[in-house]
Each structure stands twice: as C-alpha cells, then as structure tokens.
Amino acid sequence: MAINKKAVEMQFHWIFIIVAGALILAFFFSFALKQRAVGQERLQYTVLSQVDDILAKSQIKGGTAQHIPTPSQGLAFSCTQGCDCAFQIDNAQRPFNQPIFSPELLRGQDTFIWSAEWKQPYRVTNFLFLTNPDIKYYFVYDPQNSPSSTLHRELTKNIPPPITQNKEIVTQFNYQNVTVSELSNLEVEDYSQHKFVFINVPTTTPAKFDKTEASAINIDQSKITFLSKTRRLSNFQENDIQRHIGITSIYAAIFAQDGAMYRCGIEHALGKLSTTSKILAQRAGQIQRETLCTETPGGCILGAPITICQNPNLDVCQNPIQGSIIESLCQQHTIASAPLSQLDVNGLDLLKNRLDTENRKLLQQSCPEVF
Amino acid sequence: MRGQIKMFETIAVLIVFFILLFAGITFYFTSQTSAVQKERTEAQNQYAYQLALRALNLPELDCSFLVTQRDNCVDAFKLNVFSTLLSEQQTLEQYFPEFGYSTIKITPIFPSGSTKILYDNTPLEVNSNLTNKNPILIYNPLLDTYSFGVIEVNVYA
Amino acid sequence: MRKAQTEIFGLVIIVILLALGLLFTVLVLTNQQPTISTKESIQARTYLSTLLGTTVMECSKQSVRQLLENCMDSSYSGGQYVGASSCLDGVSTCEKAKTIITNTLTNTFGSWGYTYEFSIPDNDVLKTLNASNGQCPSERERGSWKIVKTGRSATLTLDLC
Numbered sequence: 001m002a003i004n005k006k007a008v009e010m011q012f013h014w015i016f017i018i019v020a021g022a023l024i025l026a027f028f029f030s031f032a033l034k035q036r037a038v039g040q041e042r043l044q045y046t047v048l049s050q051v052d053d054i055l056a057k058s059q060i061k062g063g064t065a066q067h068i069p070t071p072s073q074g075l076a077f078s079c080t081q082g083c084d085c086a087f088q089i090d091n092a093q094r095p096f097n098q099p100i101f102s103p104e105l106l107r108g109q110d111t112f113i114w115s116a117e118w119k120q121p122y123r124v125t126n127f128l129f130l131t132n133p134d135i136k137y138y139f140v141y142d143p144q145n146s147p148s149s150t151l152h153r154e155l156t157k158n159i160p161p162p163i164t165q166n167k168e169i170v171t172q173f174n175y176q177n178v179t180v181s182e183l184s185n186l187e188v189e190d191y192s193q194h195k196f197v198f199i200n201v202p203t204t205t206p207a208k209f210d211k212t213e214a215s216a217i218n219i220d221q222s223k224i225t226f227l228s229k230t231r232r233l234s235n236f237q238e239n240d241i242q243r244h245i246g247i248t249s250i251y252a253a254i255f256a257q258d259g260a261m262y263r264c265g266i267e268h269a270l271g272k273l274s275t276t277s278k279i280l281a282q283r284a285g286q287i288q289r290e291t292l293c294t295e296t297p298g299g300c301i302l303g304a305p306i307t308i309c310q311n312p313n314l315d316v317c318q319n320p321i322q323g324s325i326i327e328s329l330c331q332q333h334t335i336a337s338a339p340l341s342q343l344d345v346n347g348l349d350l351l352k353n354r355l356d357t358e359n360r361k362l363l364q365q366s367c368p369e370v371f
Numbered sequence: 372m373r374g375q376i377k378m379f380e381t382i383a384v385l386i387v388f389f390i391l392l393f394a395g396i397t398f399y400f401t402s403q404t405s406a407v408q409k410e411r412t413e414a415q416n417q418y419a420y421q422l423a424l425r426a427l428n429l430p431e432l433d434c435s436f437l438v439t440q441r442d443n444c445v446d447a448f449k450l451n452v453f454s455t456l457l458s459e460q461q462t463l464e465q466y467f468p469e470f471g472y473s474t475i476k477i478t479p480i481f482p483s484g485s486t487k488i489l490y491d492n493t494p495l496e497v498n499s500n501l502t503n504k505n506p507i508l509i510y511n512p513l514l515d516t517y518s519f520g521v522i523e524v525n526v527y528a
Numbered sequence: 529m530r531k532a533q534t535e536i537f538g539l540v541i542i543v544i545l546l547a548l549g550l551l552f553t554v555l556v557l558t559n560q561q562p563t564i565s566t567k568e569s570i571q572a573r574t575y576l577s578t579l580l581g582t583t584v585m586e587c588s589k590q591s592v593r594q595l596l597e598n599c600m601d602s603s604y605s606g607g608q609y610v611g612a613s614s615c616l617d618g619v620s621t622c623e624k625a626k627t628i629i630t631n632t633l634t635n636t637f638g639s640w641g642y643t644y645e646f647s648i649p650d651n652d653v654l655k656t657l658n659a660s661n662g663q664c665p666s667e668r669e670r671g672s673w674k675i676v677k678t679g680r681s682a683t684l685t686l687d688l689c
Contacts, residue, residue, distance in 0.1 A: 049414065056421055060428040097468035123430050271465065272430075275456070279431050282452040290513050313455075359437060368512040369436045380535075391546070420570075441581065443574060480635045481582060481628055505571060506578040506636060516583035517591070519632050 032126040043049070044092035047071050052086070054096055054113070055128060059098055062126040063115030065160035067110040067171040070132060075105035077130070077257065083264040099265035101255035102130035103193060109133045110171040114160055118248045120332065120348070120371035121356040122280070124273045127248055129173075136191040137175040137254065140183055141199040148200035151219065152177070154247055155199070155254075188212050197238075197254055203227060203236050211233040217253050219244065222345065226259040242266075245345050246321065267340055274336035278317070281329035284370045285316035288326075291367070300367035303327050325358040325370055412501070417472075419503035419526045426475055426489070426522065427507060434510045444508040444517065450477060454489045463492060472527040479509055481519040499528045555632060572671025572686040579632060580673065580684075587615035591627055594620040596654060597677040604653050626657045633659055642688050651682035664689035 004310035008202055054068050071089050075277050079085040086095045087102075099118075114129040127295020131137075141152035155195065162172030178186060186206040188194075194209070196216035203218045203225070218225040224244050227236035240259025244250050256262040285304035292299030304316040317330035332351045335344050359370050426432060427443055429454050434444035456462045472494045476485040502525045509520040580593040584673035587595060602612035609622040609643075629646060637644045643662040648654035668689040675682050 053421065056425065060424060095468075123435060125430070190518070275462065275465070276430050279449055279452045279456065282455075283446070283448045286448045286451065287512060363437065368515075369438060371436060397541040443578060444581075481632055482585075483635075504636070504640060506575045506632075508578055508581050514585075514589075516585060516589055517581050519578055521626075521636060 034261065041092065043088050044071075044073070045309045048087075048089050048092045048094050051075065051089070052096075055096070056097075058113050058115045058128055059126045062123065065112065065114045065163060067112055067163045070106050070108060070111045075106050075111065076105045077102040077261070078104065079258075079261040081260050083260075083267070085264055086260065097268060098128065099125060099252065099269050100128045100130065101252045101261060101265055102257065103135055103195075103255070104257045106130060106132050107134070109191065110163075112163065112171040112173055114170065114173065116158075116248055116251060118269055120248075120273055120277075120352050121359075122276070124271050124276055127252055127269070129251055131173055131255060133169075133172055133174045134192040135174060136189060136194050138178050138186070138194070138196045139175055139199060140178050140180060140196055140201055140204075142180045142201050145200060147221070150198045151250075155197075155250065158247070158251075195254070204228065205235045211268070215257075219250055219253070224250070224262070225252045225370050226253070226262070243340055243343060243345060245340075245343065245348060263340055270336045270338075270340065270343070274333050277329045277332040277336065279317050280370055281320075281326050281333065284326050286312075286330065287368055287370075300362070300365065302362075302367070302370065325355065325362070328355050328358060329370070375431045401520050415499070415501040415526055415528060416503060419501055420505075422470060422473055422475070422526065423505055423524045425469060425517050425520050426524075429469075432489075434508070436512075439510075439515075441508060441510065441517070443506075444510055445477060445520075445522075446512060447518075448512060450487055450489065450509070454487055458488050463490075466490065467492065474523075474525040476523045476525075477507070477509065477520055478523065479518045479520045480506075484518070490504060497527050501526050501528075566629075567667075567669045568670030569671045571689055572669060572688050573673065574671070575632075575636065576673040576684050576686055579629065580675070582628065582632075584615070584628065586617045586619075587613075587621065587624055590621075591674060592625055595625040596682065597676060599625060599653060599657075600651060600677060600682060602653055602678050604656050609653070621626055622653070622657065626659070629657060630659050633661075637688060644689075645685075645687040647685050647687075648682050649685065651680070654682045 014066065051068065051071075054066075058064070058066060062191040075087060075089060077085070077087045085097065085100070086093050087100075088094070099353065109132045111130055111132050115126045116126055116129065117123050118127055127152055139152060139156065142148040154234045156175075156177065159173055159175070162169045164170060174191075180201050183204055183206050186208060188208050194212060194214040196203075196214060198204075198216060198218040200220055201218075203216060209229075211231050211234075214228070214236075216227040216229075218227065222243060224242050225238055226240040227238055229236045242253070242259050242263055244253065249262075252265055253262050256265065261294070284302040285308055288300055288304045289308045289312060292301065301321070301324070303321040303326030305314065305321070306317045308314045308316065316326050317333065320327040320330050328351050332348070332355070335347050335351070338344070355371075362369055383502050427445065432445045432449050434441040434446050457466060470490050470492065472492055473490065474488065474493065475490040476488050478484070502523060504521055504523045507520050507522045509519040510517050580591065580596075582592045583589050584592065590598075598613050598629065599609065599620075602609045602620075602622060604610070604622075609620045612620040612622045614620055616622050633644055633646060638661050642665055643660075645658075645660040645662075645664055645668075647658045647660075664687050668687045670685060670687050672683050672685045675684065
C-alpha cells in the first residue's frame, strides 16, 4: 500500500511539473510574440514617418532626383475617386494631399523620386514622381509623324539620369523608346510591371504581350486615355480619359497608377494655382497702392482699380484695369478654380506667356516684379 | 512533516520567482513608456520643423522672383495677403492638410515689428503642444530690404 | 542532510547571480561620464545665414555680411575701429554689426532660454564682436558659417546649450 501511494505521488508530481512548466513557457512565448508584433508595427510607423519626411523634403526642392530604400513589405499608393489619397506600408497608412504620382505598389529595388516644378510661369507647386527599376516603361512613338516625334523628344529630354553610387546604378526611371514598327517584335522582359506610353499614335497591344498584365496611357493633343489589360485580355481596355495641361501633367500621367490619382494630383495643383494667383494679384495691388497713393511723383500701375488708394483691403479682381498684369492674374485665378474636365487649357497657356512678358516689363519700368 | 516543509519550500520558490518576474516586467514597461514618450516628443519636434520648412517654401510666401531668389525668407506683402486669406474658413480648410492643427506666427526682430499670425487652427482639445522657432528673413519688395525675423510654429496633439 | 545542503547551495548561487545582475544594471544606468560633445545645429546655422542676409537701412542698405567684410579691413586699437566705414548715423560698421548681433541674439536664443556663445575666433578684428550670455558646460550644439573676402576669411560660430 505504501509503495502504491509513493508511486502515485510521483506521477502527480511529474504531471504537476509538466503542467506548470507548460503554462510558464506558454506565457513567455505569447509575451514574446506580442512584443514582436508590437515591434513590427512600430517599425512600420517609423519607416512610414521617414518616407513621409523624405516625400515632404523632396517636394520643397524642384528639379531634383533622389532615391530612398524601398521597405521590404513594399510601398503602396492609392487614391479613391473622391481624392482620399494615402500611402501605406503593410497595415500602417498615412494620407497625403500633394501631387504625388506613383504606381500602385513599389517593391524590391530602391525607389526613384523625381521632383518637377510646375510653373505658370511662376512656381506653383512641385510634382513628385515615384518609380523603381522593376517597372518598365515603353515610349511608343512614330518618328515619321511630327507631333509624335516632337512630343517624344520633349518628354525624353527632361528625364533625369540614373542615380549611381560607387559607379553602380542604384535606381532609375527605367524606360525604353519603341517605334511603332518595332512594337510588334517587342519581347516580354522579366519586370514586375509594364507600362506603355503611346505618344500621338494609336493604342496597339504588342503580340507577345497578349498574355501579360500591363497598363498604358495614350496621349494626344488635348487628352490622356488610361488603359489596362490583364492576362486574360489580349487587348488594352479604356478605363479613364482626362485632360492634360502641359508637359509636366503628361509626366504625371506616365507615373500615375490610374486616372483618379492623376486627376486628384492635377486638381490639387490647380487649387494651388488659384490661391497663388490671387495672392500675387493682391500683392501687386498693395505694391501699386504703396507706390502710387503717395505724394511722391511716379509709381507703378499694375492694374488695381484707382479706389485702392481709399480702400487698402479692396479685392483687386473686382474691376482690374484691362490688359494689366493684375487682370491676367485674376483671370488665371478664375480659370484655375474650374474642375479639370471644364478647364480652359488654352486660356491658361496664353495667360502663362502673357504674365511672363508683363512681369519682365515691370523690371524695365523699375517696378518690383510681381513674381 | 517533511512533506509539508517540501511544499512550503516549493511555494516559496514560486513566490520569489513571480515577484522577480513581475519586477522585471514593470521595469521593462516603465522604460518602454519613457522611450515612447521621448520618441513622441522628437517626432513632434521634427513635424514642427517640417511645417516651418514647408511654409517657407510655399510659392504663396517665398522670396522667389525673376531677379532675386532667397532661401529661408518670406515676402512681407505676400505674408499680409496670405494671412488675410487664411483667416477665411474656406482657405483655412484648404490648407489644413498642409499645416494641420498648428499656429504659425512671424515676428520681425530687426527692425522690430508686430507679430503676424499666418495660420491659426487650434483643436478643441489640446493634449500637448510643442513650439519650434527659427530665424528667417522678411523681404520688403518696395525697399528691397531683408529684415531679421522669427517664424514660430506651435503644433498641437 | 547532504540533499538539504545541495539545495541551499543552489539557492545561494541563484541569489549571487541575481545580485550580480542588479549590480550590472545599476552600473550601466548610472554611468554617465561628462563629455564635451558638440552636435551640429541647424538652428544655429540658420541664425547665422539669416543674420548675414539682414539689411541695415542706416548703412545704405548694406547687409550685415557687407558690414562684417568692411570691418575685417579695419584694425582695433584703444577701443576704436580704425579704418572702418561709418553708417549714415555715424556709427562704424563694426559697432553696428555688434549691436545687431547682440540685439538679435538677445531677442531670439536669449529669450528662448538658451545659453549662447557667439564668436569669430579666427579674425583679430571681428573677435571683438563676440557675444554670449553665459558659458556652455559640456554638451553643446554648434553652427558655423565662413565669410571670405579677398584673401581674408572669418568663421562665425554660434554655440547653443
């Protein structure tokens, strides 16, 4: 009996040890896993903040190209039709409200960030274009067709060179020039994404790309058509049509993942143009008031109504002098307030040239420049 | 009797073990909390500096003209007009994504002058606020002179 | 008896290990040797570039940089700047620069609670324009800016702590 009791006691002793040990181990494992998850999330937010910081700094200086290491989880950008734009790393997301144009997902090699100024003719904002060498762009043009070859030349001459470090290419805007005759023989290369840019030529799917996922844009005189195809579709299908407002907006369409991102970025830029032109017009009114509404002879007539002398807070756009720089700025403010689909693109272009001329004339008259 | 002593010994070891464990966990979480707080303050500081940098490079404020271009500078006339525009609700909402919940003030130091509030958007509830101040130039286009000024950015969380 | 002794030894070892661990932690946490470390300060550098760009109306709209360049050509003796030009209010360029430096430092870093040390150590005349409101103990942030004029140079340094 005594032996039996001792044997049973030993069994329970060992069962107790196993259960207690298992509980302690389980506790520590779950704690470690939780900490790992928290650490991972913290890292994502840290990387997100760093990317946000770099994007913000890239926007400050225009005409520059730089690179950032792409997070291993990938850097994703998206914009809804309502212009809720955000970029995210895994589950960590951050909204943005600037003209940033990027493919849906950047993964693998370093990200190439190109900042280009949008001038009308003064700097309004900087457009940020993102890509990486894993994405291949094909510029399809017709060298026999003047509009096509001219636009192609214009587009390719401004593209920044690859970014190198110790004589090795770190990242670049990976594009290839393809004539319409070469298109049918184009081979499918091993890239994560393919994007075709049809420059004043009809949209054609290269024969060897019929089973390949790809996206495309077709540029003509006034509009840009956004297209895409999946592996199942042998031809490109139209997704969206938007207007373009110059060479910088065409670059925006090249880099943007879809028509929504393009439209949101361009409309943001137009909003900035509307505000900036108004500020410059009011500023010009102030300069006129300070130089003209004094007893000293001379002064600079910039186009503000004469009543500005009595009313310093006058809205100069109510009755500006015809043909003046203030009138041009006010017209620019009005045009830029319209949505992209109703934008007077030609008017904007004309005003850009007129403003440049009028601003230079001011210097000849020893008046302060408006911009 | 021996069994009882053995049991007490086991219980004592377990008690000491758990005391040490919880002491370790408390110490770890306290240090984590202070590290997170430090990181949060650093991030806020960085954000405030970024806001100032963003404001100084806006075409609505900068000193970029045909003949003269100057970094770290605001045009005095643009400042007057822009601050008036930003006092309107519509424009304030338009620039909220740019400046968030913050107050941006510009004060001339030499020659001295009155402070101009460029942007003021204070939230209903303020848990913390951090101020970042930086010297800047203020350009007068009529006199073609640059004054020494300060831009003060107050960010709210 | 032996079994009990073995158990006691085991407990003693555990206690010794714990004590060593605690001692190590306390040593690491309290080991802060004072070192003179100088970090680069964007704020200080920004102040210097802004200062140099500031225009002085009463000195024919010259910038502070131009005042300092003019001052570099003079010499300092008996409390006077010999050879330095005068501004329209009769004050020499060196004295005007000194006033502006003191004014701006007092109304910026001084009023923000910083201790600052402004110096131009590598130029004999401009050394007299040094300004400070205290002494930085050990850790400091520094900004510097070099001005060069026909063979002569001067490095403006601002330490903040």
